[in-house]
Amino acid sequence: MSEIMIPVLLVVAMGFVFAVILTIASKIFFVPVDETVTNLRAELPGANCGACGFAGCDDYAAALAADPSIGANKCPVGGADVAAKLAAILGIDAGSTEPQVAVVMCNGNAQAAKKLMEYQGLSTCTAAKQLFGGDNMCPYGCLGLGDCEAACAYDAIHVCDGVAVVNRDACVGCGVCAKTCPNHVIRIAPAKNKVVVQCHSKDSGAKTRKACTNGCIACKKCEKVCKFEAIKVEDNHAMIDPEKCKNCGLCAKECPTGAINNMRAKRKPAASSAPASSAPAAEEAKEA
């Protein structure tokens, strides 16, 4: 009996002794945390998305308490409300916070974008991307398997009809989807810019056109129609300067392919001629 009891008792006793020592140690070695940090942390949303540039909400609160000059406006999730509260705790100026949203730079839905193959592998964009860069003919397009949808903590991005669509009301601009996307299709842009180019293909117009009917073919019609010189064609696709753009939407109307979209207007069915596109387009319009 004692062959069993002695080892059992020894290990139990050791565990007990260690537990007691560690409990006492945690009391003796207790380090009081700065109250400012606790208060700041309480105001932060706790998304731990890292959009502020720190490792998480705890890290941002600690850094902010140590050095208020880094600014209380770093949290895009909380926006102006949280910035004001943080600034009030620290007794500093809130600074300006410009709301940001995610923009999907691809409009290649199931009707518009041509596929190279029928992908039957693991249903994530990362896996699809590793197999010859994905199943799209356009190497820049949205893979449509929803890695961003899975990563979004706010239920603000969904794959509709083979392409990711952002719900701009729900999006807080944390940028997690942009980091997740293996094809770098998503970028973070100021929410005030409602006219967006939904294509970032760097291929020539002819090549883009072959791969996707909604792609930007770099025809420069938008450049000519813009009264504010806000839109430029570079790297074979149009780009809008967020500072100069006045959201007039002329370029979106002029665009022959539907690569530029006005998020403010009720979205018309995409330029694709396929009749099946009207149902999902209506769904997209609701979200936009």
Add this chain to the structure above:
Amino acid sequence: MGEYITILIGIILVNNYVLAQFLGICPFLGVSKKLDSAVGMGVAVIFVMVLATAATYPIQMLLNDLNIGYLQTIVFILIIAALVQFVEMALKKFIPSLHKALGVYLPLITTNCAVLGVCINNIDSGYNYMQSLVNSFGAGVGFLLAMVIFSGMRSKLEGNDKIPAPFQGVPITMTSAAILSLAFMGFGGLV
């Protein structure tokens, strides 16, 4: 003095824990991306290895007296885990700068097989207390050496576009780790 130097050279170069005995491979591959984190991890390992040996050696004597040497592994893990927790709390209170420098690596080491391995190897090699401590210190230094060398290699591999596509990332990392290990075989028979 001579015997300590022999032990040190033996454990750092000939029987390097990572490159010759293949213990502690996980942090070796995981934390060696940047030089400063590799050094942080290495220093933390030296620290914990010496402390763990200092604590486990007397316990082994107790186990031997009670004829329950087979409890070695589980008891050692218990001691190392508790010790690391205790040291972390103490460091946080008294030397916050060191605590910050060691950072997340300290708790990570708790379950590192190299730490357990050095404690058990000290007993198996029949070292006395002082020799055990020197051996543990050397094992930690060997770990640090391997980490530093490998982080240097990885910084060359990172973003090197001459590597063929199928070998980029993990494959080339594994391959270069193997080549580094082969290079350390050259020290075989030195002691």
